[in-house]
Amino acid sequence: MTAFSAKRLRLCVNVRMTWKRASLLGFVTAVLCFLWLFYERAVFGNGPVTIAIQVAAAAVMVWARVTFGRRSFHAVANPTEGGLVTNGPYRYLRHPIYAAVLYFLWAGIAAHLSLANVIVALVATAGLAVRMLAEETLIVGQYPEYAGYAARTRRVVPFVF
Secondary structure: OOHHHHHHHHHHHHHHHHHHHHHHHHHHHHHHHHHHHHHOOOOOOOOHHHHHHHHHHHHHHHHHHHHHOOOOOOOOOOOOOOOOOOOHHHHOEOOHHHHHHHHHHHHHHHHOOOHHHHHHHHHHHHHHHHHHHHHHHHHHHHOOOHHHHHHHOEOOOOOOO
């Protein structure tokens, strides 16, 4: 290994570890925000529309987990072996589990609207956004075909974002 390739390898490892730390921070931030909202009783919908959105979000989450298969969840973003999943809800969204969490979260906030709840939900959303970006950055390194998939698939809102 030449000095240049060793230096490049160290840089890649450092960038990878930085994204992993960022993903962990995003995860912890989102969990703490959810716990605060749960404590404030601002997580669950209280009317037919917000409850329906949350039931649909839970269904999307289950569908995504079943589609994703037996791969494990990691608190730190960590691309798993087994190939890129592009079927089921992943056909429409790159991050259907995060999308489901966000739909659930914002339905609860709509049911319990206050400035404090909106701020906490925005912080949770930012934490999940960091995780999504970290995962995407790490996945591109493992699955080069991800770039094409990302170009034709939205992150969390079908056909929009």
